[in-house]
Amino acid sequence: MSDAQTIAVEVVGIEQVTPLIKHFKLAPLAGGDLPVFSGGSHIIVVMPGADRVHKNPYSLLGSPQQLDTYEIGVRRMEESRGGSHYMHDRVAIGSRLEIAHPVNLFGLDKIARKHVLIAGGIGITPMLAQLEDLHGGGVPYELHYSVRSAEHAAFLQRLRRREGARLHMYYDSEGQTIGFESLLATQPLGTHVYVCGPTGMIDHVIATARSCGWPGSHVHWEQFSAPPVGDAFEVFLARARISVHVPPDRSLLESIEAAGVEVPYLCRGGVCGFCHTRVLELDGDLLHNDHFLSAAEQARGNSIMPCVSRAHCKRLVLDL
Amino acid sequence: MLVTGIKSKPVYAPLQADTGGRYHLMLGSGVGAAPLLRVIAEMRSAAVPSLQYTQVLYAPDGGAAEAADDQSGATAAVAGFRAAALGGVRTFRGTPALLGEFRSTLERSLMGTRLYVAGPESFIGLAMKIALEFNLNKDEIRAEECGTLARRVYCIHCRATTEQVRTNIVSCVGCARWLLVRDHYSRRLAAYMGVMVDAEAPGELPPLKQVFL
Numbered sequence: 047m048s049d050a051q052t053i054a055v056e057v058v059g060i061e062q063v064t065p066l067i068k069h070f071k072l073a074p075l076a077g078g079d080l081p082v083f084s085g086g087s088h089i090i091v092v093m094p095g096a097d098r099v100h101k102n103p104y105s106l107l108g109s110p111q112q113l114d115t116y117e118i119g120v121r122r123m124e125e126s127r128g129g130s131h132y133m134h135d136r137v138a139i140g141s142r143l144e145i146a147h148p149v150n151l152f153g154l155d156k157i158a159r160k161h162v163l164i165a166g167g168i169g170i171t172p173m174l175a176q177l178e179d180l181h182g183g184g185v186p187y188e189l190h191y192s193v194r195s196a197e198h199a200a201f202l203q204r205l206r207r208r209e210g211a212r213l214h215m216y217y218d219s220e221g222q223t224i225g226f227e228s229l230l231a232t233q234p235l236g237t238h239v240y241v242c243g244p245t246g247m248i249d250h251v252i253a254t255a256r257s258c259g260w261p262g263s264h265v266h267w268e269q270f271s272a273p274p275v276g277d278a279f280e281v282f283l284a285r286a287r288i289s290v291h292v293p294p295d296r297s298l299l300e301s302i303e304a305a306g307v308e309v310p311y312l313c314r315g316g317v318c319g320f321c322h323t324r325v326l327e328l329d330g331d332l333l334h335n336d337h338f339l340s341a342a343e344q345a346r347g348n349s350i351m352p353c354v355s356r357a358h359c360k361r362l363v364l365d366l
Numbered sequence: 367m368l369v370t371g372i373k374s375k376p377v378y379a380p381l382q383a384d385t386g387g388r389y390h391l392m393l394g395s396g397v398g399a400a401p402l403l404r405v406i407a408e409m410r411s412a413a414v415p416s417l418q419y420t421q422v423l424y425a426p427d428g429g430a431a432e433a434a435d436d437q438s439g440a441t442a443a444v445a446g447f448r449a450a451a452l453g454g455v456r457t458f459r460g461t462p463a464l465l466g467e468f469r470s471t472l473e474r475s476l477m478g479t480r481l482y483v484a485g486p487e488s489f490i491g492l493a494m495k496i497a498l499e500f501n502l503n504k505d506e507i508r509a510e511e512c513g514t515l516a517r518r519v520y521c522i523h524c525r526a527t528t529e530q531v532r533t534n535i536v537s538c539v540g541c542a543r544w545l546l547v548r549d550h551y552s553r554r555l556a557a558y559m560g561v562m563v564d565a566e567a568p569g570e571l572p573p574l575k576q577v578f579l
Contacts, residue, residue, distance in 0.1 A: 155501070157501050158501055159500065159501050230477070231388075231476070231478070232476060233476060233477040234475070234476060234477070235472055235475040235476065235477060235479055235500050235501070235502065236477075236500045236501030236502070237477050238501075256386070258388060258477065258478050259386060259387045259388030259389065259477070259478025259479070259480070260477050260478060261386075261387075261503060261505035261506050262505060263503040263504070263505050263506075264477065264503065
């Protein structure tokens, strides 16, 4: 993917839906419909910041039936590298942004006999679109939505209206937690579980599903990581024959792109595996932050996901 | 007309216990009892609480043809299942009765169930067809082929299925066309595809050979 393939959009709606989450509606500048997508898809939003361009993945939360606008929900991150703050503070009605075509790394299983959706906080966003895909489909489903407190329950009215008894709410403030064990131990054969939320919640669901005997093919999850801040380091790109400096607050991928070298990507959040790059030389340690490589692959140290991972070294040579 | 080297031909592997599962459902036909008893022994030595959550559905007569000469083996197998202190052992006369119970068992089953199937390929195919309807994936099913290689053959012309086919070509039970039995397998139909063998030159048939024994 490169910026040449982006779509120019205008912000046509903004709503503060919780103290931390803003809901944006984006319409194509060229008019007409945006590309077709399925529930669970995300887009990359390209934000022209003052000192650098931010490219963040956001799930599409609107109905896949409605293509005149895309809807995204952006949570203001406490330790933002700029992207979420840009969306919250700099974007207004009429602002113009670029977006990449939707990609689905979190699609519903088409032949499941039942779907169990588990959302924590902002993790509700991909599920809002997945639910649209489930309406009228005749396949049973239920949504378990956990939030800090009532004021943080984004899109709750919409969910209550459309999902009725299929919606199960859990408020941390009331001491309510999702009983993963009892939930996952009692599902009929052919059920698929989907989880999106904080790392702890995702890890808990994956571990509980495994202990209940669920096979991996029935467990789906998505979490985009923001590239963490780290020490600066140098990288040498073997094919381009250039040396690139990676500053503390800029990701390896962003630094490589800024040097004029394109790396294929779909998510920029450590999930899709598209930016998987071979490591040719290293005199220190790789700091893996992705969800794509297995622990064994990470330990091997011969490849890296430059979108979220860094290195602690004097010299890193990549096959780029 | 490609007959062999087709990727849809199922590949089977020896059964192994999957102790990652919470419940274990075993289907056996005829000589398929042996691999199941082997898995049960494996579970016992793994010392996980799997056996009490294990159910066996077994049809001793299996592929009808071999039933006559293997009656004693089947009786011993049933005794072996009964001695293993499993959650349940049920025997059936014939594959259709077993598959009927299999379907209603799946209706009641929970996520965490692993399926083990052992028997002739046609038996495995019919069981897999039902498992597929319940959205069981590859990582929930294990199958070991043993016993006859006789095939179910689906006539692509009249859509009838001819059972127990042991020969390279067969006269279709539906339309009497001579069909070439291909390796092209349909999981949905649980059958190999049969195509008219003398369509180009009517009456010219290759020699009839026993190949699926």
